[in-house]
Amino acid sequence: MTEVTKIDGIGSSVRRTEDKKFLTGKGRYTDDINRPGQVQAYFLRSDVAHAEIKSIDTKAAQSAPGVVGVFTGSDIAADKVGGPICGWVVPCRDGSSTKEPPHPLLAQGKVRFVGDAVAVVVAETMEQAKSAAELIDVDYNELTPVVDFVNADEGAQIHEEVPNNCYFDWELGDESATNKAIESAAKVVKLSVRNNRLVPNAMEPRSALAEYDSLDESYTLHTTSQNPHLTRLVLAAFMFAIPESKLRVIAPDVGGGFGSKIYVYIEEAVCVWASKKIGRPVKWTADRTQAFLTDCHGRDHVNDVQLALDENNKIIGLRVDTVCNLGAYLSAFSVVVPTILHGTLLSGQYDIPAIYTNVKGMATNTVNVDAYRGAGRPEATYLLERTMETAAKEVGMDPAEFRRINFIPKDAFPYQTQVALQYDIGDYEPHLDKAMEMIDYSNFEKRRAEAAKRGMYRGIGMSSYIEACGLAPSAVVGALGGRVGQWESASVRVNPTGTISVFTGSHSHGQGHATTFAQIVADKLGIPMENVEVIHGDTDKTPFGMGSYGSRSLASGGSAISKAVDKIINKSKKIAAHLLEASEDDIDFKDGKFVVGGTDKEKAFGEIALAAYVPHNYPLETLEPGLEENAFYDPTNFVFPSGTHIAEVEIDPATGVVEVVDWAACDDFGNLVNPMIVEGQVHGGIAQGIGQALLEDAHYDENGQLLTASYMDYCMPRADDLPSFKVGYTNTPCTHNDLGVKGCGEAGAIASPPALINAVIDALSPLGVTDMSMPATPQKVWKAIQESQSVAAE
Amino acid sequence: MYSTKYIKPNSTSEALEAIKSMGEGKFLAGGMTLIPTLKQRLASPDGLVDISGCDLDSISDEGDTIKIGAMTKHASVAESGLVNEAIPALAKLADGIGDRQVRNRGTLGGSVANNDPSACYPSAVLALKAIVHTNTRSIEADEFFTGMFETALEENEIIEAISFSKPTKANYVKFPNPASRYAMVGVFVAQFNDGVRVAVTGAGEGGVFRHAEMEAALSSNYNADALSALEISSDGLISDLHASPEYRANLIKEMTKRAVV
Known part of the structure; x- marks a missing residue:
């Protein structure tokens, strides 16, 4: 047994063990993998947004150099292969369910967005496939495209199965109580946000790289997925009708997902x-243009908000009417994002006695819209925190104090909101106070x-957000329309020398699981984390798991690992008791050693592992040899991270440029x-939030052409767009998982947009500006300043 | 990209012979526009004639002018002692083009011959009374730029060098497009003994242009205040997702004020 020299346990800022390969260019991504005899697929995509396909002529392409096959929707239909499915549906107000039109793998008679796949050309090289695709003649009968989702119900019908282009019309909360609160209110604050x-x-x-083995009639698919097991389940059970055992899905190194790689794509x-x-x-690999055109986009909501206040500025009701754009087809989680992950968050950090929300999900001739970092929660936080700031200004209160008097008090937990969720724990004033202190709020003026x-407008804005992550429990998810479980799995294998292999159902595509998960195991077993290897992303190696999205990996996946390690410890105690000739109840496990209480008799963890695999002195009659345990963990509730972010900006009135000069995140x-x-x-989350608030905007023209389909026009945040962040924490440990952990992956993207827009409006408030839409581009801000000045002049 | 021929000659005369031997050939300078265009299959030339081996990348002091070879990379102009001493504004402009990778591939001649309406260099050529030397003639800057992506260059005419007049004062200030970081408005101001020249890039529907009113105002008083009363017309300015003609007009004035220091 080697001496334990270092413990890199829970709470240590250990450097990420996975970074060496990424930083030295040695990551192994799907496109890096090549198989003998491999051919390339290229998809011919619709260049019109909405059209009937009158005919497709592939003859010339079939005989082009290097071409191995050219296929269209009729080939797919002939083989009866199903399309992607919707993983979560909701009931409508009229009692009907979500309308689920088919999403064929290749267009069947109609195209519904620019980028919709019409045919696939498979050739020896990608260039040959592209050249052949140019020879395919598609005759379209163009239809009027539906792009404006707010008025999509008046547009041409996109799917036979979706009348008025409305996939669903969902509601949550008590409408009559909420309307009564609004009618009786001392003040109603109204706001429309996009x-x-x-x-x-x-x-x-x-x-994607797919391979078929004709001998055992099985497939192997390497793909860019956040959840390879779900991909296997959907492909095997719903598309190809083959046993899961005949399909192995491997998601090797994956370079970021942010939600976009959850779903099975065509x-x-x-x-x-x-x-x-x-x-x-x-093999198929998207170029950047295809990524812009065909990756599921995010957000795209408009929300009409009414916030009712009593004479003491306490909130007595909230009504939110939302219309959202779901695009041409229903993507896997497109329905849950604007409903269950949005409507249920509308209470925020506030004690609101009556809430009602209605959400209409519309079909348009744009690419599908689905989860994007935060998924529903940024939309809820944005409308609520913009409204809170607006309300504070309208009633003449400091925005911090207005929030404070409406916070759920810390002794009110567990707190049942009026929108289904029950928050297990939280304490909101400390992070508000700390964030204000971090940014020196009191000296802002x-x-x-x-x-x-200096001729600059300076503003400050805040956002106190709540997040619900680690969707759970499965029974509730099912009751709410979810078609999947929301547990997570782990298998912990102790090797004979005491090293550990952890097989997790979570998937890491940038999150650092190899480090974080190893720290948990190392901490619990009292061994160095170098002895712990984390394996993920291969359905042949890892237990069935749900993958990574919604900030669930630590709370759900980490907890599953923790449970499996507990089982290892329990079995180890039995082995130790045998070896030490003591009662199991007298064995304590501490610092990697099993000790007979009150004595100096002990066995190190490594000795137990060896005994389990070389069971010469072992209680074989009562205990199986080996040391490997599985755990499936189904959380009893969501976890509820919360916090306050405060942004400070300066605006140059001559150009409209907004500079983010300071940021406090607690x-x-x-x-x-x-x-x-x-x-x-x-x-990273704040960077994406700043991107949304100041820079990013996917823009379709009235013909359904994506004008921002490259980095020439779609503005990503760069390092020089960002300030140095002041980051701090408070801690109310989660009450229902062993690790006391919540989730952190999406918080920054949820918290930051309203804080920033509130700061921009605050900066311009001396000019009388009261609203600003995202993104607050230089042109838009300059225009608002010009208009306020011309109003002032009148 | 479509497959194409690639030739790398050792002199401009060889380059001309090579291009004449092709049906639809294209000269390849730094390739910062041409290569992405080819990759997107938006062009299919019969061949590419790479002129990076034609010895066109020297920088020399010619007395009243600085002469820069057409194939000189942006990074070389930015780092040149001669340029930094004689026309620091030109070095600053070069140092602000694209990113590090672009500055180490992209060339002066390539940028000027392409005359992208959002490119930085054309404004310097115009403001600094440059002479564009080709294999057949010398063209004055005022005659060179003829419209968006259009120049006075004829078929099979190669820019060999550009001579920039040394100003008494000059500056270049740009407002980058937030997404692409090309100039949404870039203003090159150059003061000479016989007057001030102001060239605006990124903004005009016809590409780079000189701004007569601002030149007149600054020629009589080289001070930002001289511009305060000027109303900048938005006629003929580009309208796109990122900036309306009115916003561009505002930026032209604002960037010019910032350039005059």
């Missing part, structure tokens, strides 16, 4: 299908005055396993 449409822009574009399914059809491995002397994520990784998540 949550702009975003392109996820993961660094690695989507890619391209990977077509590659699987074509690999058998052709009998050779088929001095800084505003100093900036004014978050309550419960216990932190690796504070450095958490801080990185906070930074």
Whole structure:
């Protein structure tokens, strides 16, 4: 047994063990993998947004150099291959269910967005496939495209199954109580906000490599997925009707997802299908243009908000009417994002006695809209925190104090909101106070005055957000329309020398699981984390798991690992009791050693592991040899991170440029396993939030052409767009998981947009500006300043 | 990209022969526009004639002018002692083009020959009374730029060098497009003994242009205040997602004020 020299346990900012390969260019992504005999697939995509396909002529393409096969929707239909499915549906107000139109792998008679796949060309090289695709003649009968989702009900019907282009019309809460509160209110604050449409822009574009083994009639698919087991389930059970055992899905290194790689896309399914059809491995990798056109986009809401206050400025009711754009087809979680993950968050951090919300999900001739970092919760936080700020200004209160008097008091937990969720724990004033202290809130007016002397408008804005992550429990998810479980799995294998292999159902595509999960195991077993290896992303290796999205990996996946380790410890105690000739009840496990209480008799963890695999002195009659345990953990509730972010900006009135000059983020994520990784998540989340608030906007023209389909026009945040962040924490440990952890991956993207827009409006408030839509681009801000000045002049 | 021929000659005369031997050939300078265009299959030339081996990348002091070879990379102009001493504004402009990778591939001649309406260099050529030397003639800057992506260059005419007049004072200030970081408005102001020249890039529907009113105002008083009363017309300015003609007009005035220091 080697001496334990270092413990890198829970709470240590250990450097990420996975970074060496990424930083030295040695990551192994799907497109890096090549198989003998591999051919390339290229998708011919619709260049019109809405049209009937009169005919497709592929003859010339079939005989082009290097072409192995050209296929269209009729080939897919002939083989009866199903399309992607919707993983969660909701009931409508009229009692009907969500309308679920089919989403064929290749267009069947109609195209519904620019980028819709019409045919696939498989050739020896990608260039040959592209050249052949140019020879395909598609005759379209163009239809009027539906782009404006707010009025989509008046547009041409996109799907036979979806009348008025409305997928669902859902409600939550008590409408009559809420309307009564609004009618009886001392003041009603009204606000309409738009949550702009975003392109996820993961660094690695989507890619798939499918291979068919005709001997055992099985497939192997390498793909860019956040949840390979779900991909296997959907492909095997719903698309190809084959046993799961005949399909292995591997998601190797994946370069970011932000939600966009949760779903099964048509391209990977077509590659699987074509690999058998052709009998050779088929690879497809998106270029950046295809990523812009065909990755599911995010957000795209408009919300009408009414907030009712009593004479003491206490909130007595909230009504939110939302219309959201779900695009051309229903993507896997497109329905749950604007409903269950949005409507249930509308109480925020506030004690609101009556809430009602209605959400209409509309079909348009744009690419599908689905989860994007935060998924529903940023939309809820944005409308609520914009409204809170607006209300504070309208009633003449400091925004912090207005929030404070409406916070759920800390002794009110567990707190049942009026929108289904029950918050297990929270304490909101400490993070508000700390964030205010971090940014020196009390001296802000001095800084505003100093900036004014330089001709700059300085503003401050805040956002106190709540998040619900780690969707659970499964029974509730099912009752709410979810078609999947929401547990997570782990298998912990102790090797004979005492090293550990952890097989997790979670998937890491940037989150640092190899480090964080190893820290949990190392901490619990009292061994160095170098002895712990984390394996993920391969359905042949890992237990069935749900993958990573919705900030669930630590709370759900980490907890599953913790449970499996507990089982290891329990079994080890039995082995130790035998070896030490003591009663199991007398064995204590501490610092990696099993000790007979009150004695110096002990066995190290490694000795137990060896005994389990070399069971020469072992209680074989009562205990199986070996040391490997599985755990499936189904949380009893969501986890509820919360926090306050405060942004400070300066605006140059001559150009309209908004500079983010300071940022304080104080978050309550419960216990932190690796504070450095958490801080990185906070930074990244805020960067994406700043991107949404100031820079990013996916813009379709009235013909359904995506005008922002490259980095020439779609503005990603760059390092020089960002300030240095001040990051701090409070801690109310989660009450219902062993680790006391919540989630941190999405918080920054949820908290930051309203804080920033509130700051922009605050900066311009001396000019009488009271509203600003996202993104607050220089042109838009300059125009608002010009208009306020011309109003002032009148 | 479509497959194409690639030739790398050692002199401009060889380059001309090579391009004449092709049906639809294209000269390849730094390739910062041409290569992405080819990759997107938006062009299919019969061949590419790479002129990076034609010895066109020297920088020399010619007395009243600085002469820069057409194939000189942006990074070389930015780092040149001669340029930094004689026309620091030109070095500053070069140092602000694209990113590090672009500055180490992109060339002066490539940028000027392409005359992208959002490119930085054309404004310097115009403001600094440059002479564009080609294999057949010398063209004055005022005659060179003829419209968006259009120049006075004829078929098979190669820019060999550009001579920039040394100003008494000059500055370049740009407002980058937030997404692409090309100039949404870029203003090059150059003061000479016989007057001030102001060239605006990024803003005009016809590409880079000189701004007569601002030149007149600054020629009589080289001070930002001289511009305060000027009303900048938005006629003929580009309208796109990022900036309306009115906003661009505002930026032209604002960037010019900031350039005059």
